Amino acid sequence: MTMPKEKLLRAYRQMKTIREFEERAHVEIMNGQIPGFTHLYTGQEANAVGVCEHLDEQDTIISTHRGHGHCIAKGADVIGMMKELFGSSEGLCKGKGGSMHVADIEKGILGANGIVAGGPPISVGSALAAKIRDNGRVAVSFSGDGSVNQGTCFEAMNLAVVLKVPAIFVIENNYYSEHTNISYAVGCDDLKARTEAFGFPVFVADGCDFFSVYEAAGKAINHARSGNGPAGLFAEQGRFHGHFVGDPQYYRAEGELDDLRENSDCLKVFRNKTTATGEVSHEELDAIDADVLALIDEAVAAAKAAPRPTAEQVVEDVYVNYGNA
Amino acid sequence: MPVKTMRDAINEALHQAMAEDDSVFVIGEDVAGCNGSQGEVGSVGGVFGVTGGLYKAFGPNRCIDTPISESAIVGAAAGAALVGMRPVAEIMFADFIGVCMDQIVNQMGKFRYMFGGKSTCPAVIRFASGGGFSAASQHSQAMYQILTAFPGLKVVVPSNAYDAKGLLLQAIKDDDPVMFFEPKALYQEACEVPDEMYTIPFGQAAYLREGDDCTVVAFGQMVPRAAAAIDALEAEGISCDLIDPRTTSPLDEGAILESVEATGRLVVVDETPPRCSLTADIAALAADKAFHALKAPIKQVCAPHSPTPFSPELEAEYIPSAEKIIAAIKATLA
Numbered sequence: 001m002t003m004p005k006e007k008l009l010r011a012y013r014q015m016k017t018i019r020e021f022e023e024r025a026h027v028e029i030m031n032g033q034i035p036g037f038t039h040l041y042t043g044q045e046a047n048a049v050g051v052c053e054h055l056d057e058q059d060t061i062i063s064t065h066r067g068h069g070h071c072i073a074k075g076a077d078v079i080g081m082m083k084e085l086f087g088s089s090e091g092l093c094k095g096k097g098g099s100m101h102v103a104d105i106e107k108g109i110l111g112a113n114g115i116v117a118g119g120p121p122i123s124v125g126s127a128l129a130a131k132i133r134d135n136g137r138v139a140v141s142f143s144g145d146g147s148v149n150q151g152t153c154f155e156a157m158n159l160a161v162v163l164k165v166p167a168i169f170v171i172e173n174n175y176y177s178e179h180t181n182i183s184y185a186v187g188c189d190d191l192k193a194r195t196e197a198f199g200f201p202v203f204v205a206d207g208c209d210f211f212s213v214y215e216a217a218g219k220a221i222n223h224a225r226s227g228n229g230p231a232g233l234f235a236e237q238g239r240f241h242g243h244f245v246g247d248p249q250y251y252r253a254e255g256e257l258d259d260l261r262e263n264s265d266c267l268k269v270f271r272n273k274t275t276a277t278g279e280v281s282h283e284e285l286d287a288i289d290a291d292v293l294a295l296i297d298e299a300v301a302a303a304k305a306a307p308r309p310t311a312e313q314v315v316e317d318v319y320v321n322y323g324n325a
Numbered sequence: 326m327p328v329k330t331m332r333d334a335i336n337e338a339l340h341q342a343m344a345e346d347d348s349v350f351v352i353g354e355d356v357a358g359c360n361g362s363q364g365e366v367g368s369v370g371g372v373f374g375v376t377g378g379l380y381k382a383f384g385p386n387r388c389i390d391t392p393i394s395e396s397a398i399v400g401a402a403a404g405a406a407l408v409g410m411r412p413v414a415e416i417m418f419a420d421f422i423g424v425c426m427d428q429i430v431n432q433m434g435k436f437r438y439m440f441g442g443k444s445t446c447p448a449v450i451r452f453a454s455g456g457g458f459s460a461a462s463q464h465s466q467a468m469y470q471i472l473t474a475f476p477g478l479k480v481v482v483p484s485n486a487y488d489a490k491g492l493l494l495q496a497i498k499d500d501d502p503v504m505f506f507e508p509k510a511l512y513q514e515a516c517e518v519p520d521e522m523y524t525i526p527f528g529q530a531a532y533l534r535e536g537d538d539c540t541v542v543a544f545g546q547m548v549p550r551a552a553a554a555i556d557a558l559e560a561e562g563i564s565c566d567l568i569d570p571r572t573t574s575p576l577d578e579g580a581i582l583e584s585v586e587a588t589g590r591l592v593v594v595d596e597t598p599p600r601c602s603l604t605a606d607i608a609a610l611a612a613d614k615a616f617h618a619l620k621a622p623i624k625q626v627c628a629p630h631s632p633t634p635f636s637p638e639l640e641a642e643y644i645p646s647a648e649k650i651i652a653a654i655k656a657t658l659a
Contacts, residue, residue, distance in 0.1 A: 060408060094441030101439035110407055111440060115431055121400020122407070122432060129405040132350060132386050139404070152427070155397035162392055317442030318476050320500035323528035323575050 003214075008280055011053055011210055012270055013288045015045040017078060018069040019267060020296045022241075025068070025085055025099075028300065029245045034085050038099045041069035043208075043240035046266035047172050048073035050205065050213025051140060051233065054221045060108040060126040061140045062119035065100050066239075067112025070142050075107045082299035088306035095309045096317060116177075117143055117150030120169060124156045127165035127230070138166040138224045146177030148195070149185055160230035161199040167230040168220050171195070172207065174239045179251050192234055200230045207237025208264040211273065238264060326517040334486035334518045335375050335451075335507065338493040339413065341522050343383050346411060349497055350387040351376055353398055353415030353451075360390045372417050373453055373512055395425035399450060403433040403502075406448035411497055419454035419468035419506060433502045434477035449496045449503045454482075455546050455596055456633050456644050457510035465633035465640075467545060467596050469506040470603045473573040479503045479527055480574040484548035486516050488571055491525035498524065508546035528575035536564025539590040539654050542581055542607050543569060547594045547626075547645060554650035565592075565654060573603060578610060585611050589620035590657040596644050599627045624653040 003011075022042040028034045041048070044066075052061065052073035063070040072078060077092060084091030085099050092102055103111035110126060113119045123141035130137040147153050148171060160167040177185050188194050196202050201223060205216035213235055220231035238260045242249045249257075274280040329337070343349045357380035358369020367388070370377025380388040391398050395416055402414040416422065422429065429450065436444050456465035473480045479501050483489035489507065496503035533548065534541075534555050543551035548569045555565045566584040570577055585591050591611050593604040604625035611623055626645045634640055 060404075062404075092441065093439060093443070096441045097439040103436075103440040103444065105407065105440065105444045110404065111436065113432075115427055118400075118427060118432055121397045121428060122404035124397060125401035125404020125406070125412075126408050127404075128352075128389075128401050129408045129410045132405075132410065152396045152400065155392075155394035156400065158392055159394055159397040159401065163389065317438050319437070319479070320445055322479075322501075323526060 005279060007053070008274055009284065009288065011049050012285060013292065014049045014073055015210065015267055015270065016288055016292045017295065018045045018048065018072050020292050021068060021072060021078060021082070024296050024300055026241065026245060033304070035087055036098050038085070038245045039066040039243065040239070040241040040245060041066050043260060043264070043266070044172055044174060044237050045069055046210040046213050047170070047207050047235045047237060048142070050210050051170055051217040053214060054217055055108070055138070055140065057108055059138050059140065060110050060123070061142065062110040062123045063112040063142050064116070064119065064144060064147070065112065065114050066144065067100070067102055071102045071104070071109050071112060074109050076102060076104050076109055078295060079299045079302050082303040083306045086303040086306065087309070088303060089309040089313060090306040094313065094317065117147035117153040119143060120147070120153050120156035124160045124165060124167050127160065127167035128163060131163070131165045136225060138168060138221055140168045140170055142170045142172060144177070145171065145173040145175065145182045146185070147171070148191060157195070157198040157200070157230070164229040166224040166227070168224050168233060169230065170233045170235070173234060173236045176243065176251060178243045181251065195232050200232060202232035202234055205233060205235040207235035208266045208269055210266055210270050237266070326519060328515050329486050329518040330513050330515045331483070331486040331489045331507070332373065332375055332512040334490040335493055336377060338490045339376065339379060340382060342494060342497045343379065343387060345522070348409065349411045349413065350389060351379055351413045351415065352389040352391060352401060354391055354393055354417055356415050357385070357388045357390045371415060373509060375451070375507070375512070376415065395421050396428050399425045399428035400432065402448040402450065403428060403436070403446060406433070406446040406502070407436065407444055411447050413449045413451060413497060415451045417453060418464045419452035420463050420466045422452070422468050422471065429472065429478070429504070430475050434475050437501070438477055445500045446502045447500045449493070449505055451505045451507060453509040454506040455508040455510055456640060457546065459635055459637050459640055461635040462632035467506070469504065469545070469573055470595070470597050470601070472504045473603065474601070477502070478574060479572065480506070481527065481572050482506045482508070482545040483571065484508070484511065484545055484569050486514065486518050488525060488531065490518055491523050492571060494522055495524040495527060499527070506545065510546045511549070514549070525571065527572045528577050529571070530577035530580035531569045531571055532566065532580070533569055534565060534567035536566050536588070538563050538588060539565045539592060539657050540581070540584040540588045541565050541567045541592045541594065541650070541654065543567065543594040544573065544603055545596065547596055550645065550647050551594050551650050554647040554654065557647065558651060558654060563654065563658065581607060581610065582615050585615040586618045589618050591619070592624045592626060592650065592653045592657060594626040594645055594650055596628055598630045599625060600630060602627055621657040624657055626650050626653045
């Protein structure tokens with residue numbers, strides 16, 4: 001697949017931004033600077049970027065508890081997100097949502113979501129709105145291998161087929177539902193066949209290769225955008241961290257994490273491929289690395305200096321208007 | 326003024342709202358009916374007939390039948406509302422909140438707060454609620470008291486056809502998610518309902534009777550029953566205020582407290598079991614904010630702490646009767 005250089009560099013910048021955002025968030029969590037539960041996406045960056053590079057601002061995504069990568073890939077403000085993780089009132093969600101609820105409706109980000117498979121039904125609603133208005137938009141739901149065993153996921157997939165709406169179900173298999181392997185939790189041998197039995201095509205990608213994800217996502221999104229109803233995308237790629245920050249990861253095989261970082265790192269794969277063909281130089285990618293590190297430094301510094309919420313803000317933003325009662 | 330049943334008043338409100346605003350659509354199980362069958366599509370109009378005619382008037386893109394998938398129905402409404410539509414979803418029986426609670430409570434009810442006030446979710450979910458049909462334990466619950474507990478949701482319980490039309494039109498225009506409970510025992514009850522569109526603001530109780538001796542607060546299908554009880558007591562020289570809050574969230578606390586201040590007595594009536602109920606909630610409100618005015622213990626008239634029974638004799642015992650309301654009012658005066 002050939003891509004314009006500008007797009008190549010943009011894709012790399014997006015993946016690198018996610019990587020550094022996550023790795024720095026990890027440091028700040030371990031330092032006690034970021035409160036709450038945080039689930040890191042490190043390692044899976046090619047999935048989010050390979051999908052979102054096909055989307056316009058008006059297309060929507062909905063994400064998961066492991067949502068930072070999807071939000072950055074769809075255009076969320078990185079500094080606003082970091083402030084949100086720190087719990088500042090200047091955060092993207094005014095410190096009300098935190099890591100698990102980052103959202104930016106204006107940019108088509110219908111939210112990270114703390115409930116496994118909470119997102120797919122909502123995404124079908126966004127796709128239904130696109131169908132009713134006939135505006136050519138699509139709705140992508142990202143969810144993990146854990147989500148495919150939730151009833152809401154089944155309901156959403158079936159309803160999307162019945163109503164023939166432009167919904168794309170992106171299933172990211174990172175092998176573990178929390179601490180339980182997919183080989184235990186999915187009762188059948190062929191999850192792709194089980195999903196396709198709902199009545200839509202599922203395209204498969206190598207989740208550590210941006211180009212593989214980009215190509216498969218393009219097919220799924222084109223299928224949906226062309227009025228053919230929903231489509232699926234499966235991408236396999238392990239996460240570099242635990243389910244949550246602090247997870248002892250007893251489920252990992254010896255050497256599994258080292259192997260993932262060594263042999264299944266989408267940034268390395270991207271760099272090797274694009275520099276080997278001569279499309280991009282190491283110097284150009286190094287320059288992006290430096291830019292991104294500077295941006296993340298700026299984001300963390302801004303988050304640490306940002307104002308904290310005040311007591312009266314607890315009850316703000318519950319309703320648009322609760323009347324005089 | 327024309328007389329209409331609550332069913333027809335709600336149906337008229339849906340027709341008018343959909344004609345006025347093309348972002349309004351209805352979605353649910355059999356809201357059109359007969360899709361994929363030999364029958365004529367649209368001939369059902371919901372299991373209670375409330376959405377009749379909408380398919381014929383507005384077509385398949387705006388009167389949308391779904392599989393039996395309550396989580397997907399509520400989720401689809403939530404997602405469509407997040408991107409600017411005004412869906413009106415129907416959950417056939419309020420009891421089925423049990424299978425779509427996450428999408429109501431954790432999703433649509435919390436979007437705005439979790440997203441820092443940067444989203445709106447102007448969805449309406451309609452539920453047929455309450456007992457009186459020998460529909461037994463899984464098709465008879467009121468359920469509105471449960472959703473009242475969740476910040477982010479507005480909860481509406483009309484007690485007559487006039488209020489049902491005006492409150493539903495307000496619900497559809499409202500920018501927050503609104504849970505609209507239709508007491509199914511009242512669908513056939515009729516009163517005067519204007520043909521034109523009108524709205525009733527949320528958080529404003531209706532004063533249905535005025536009296537000096539006791540304040541009676543009742544919800545949904547208990548409102549006409551409480552009115553009958555109060556009317557029967559008139560012959561004995563007992564007069565009561567009757568307050569129908571109409572919305573349980575927001576709640577018109579001022580109307581209730583003002584009345585209790587004046588009468589010094591309070592009876593609260595609802596068809597739900599007593600624990601964590603609206604009757605307990607209103608009693609706590611009065612105890613907290615009008616204790617000094619109370620001349621007698623507050624009385625709660627409600628169902629017992631049991632599931633709703635099937636047999637008509639058992640259900641008649643279960644749901645508060647006018648006689649029980651009369652006894653409670655008299656007890657406050659004893």
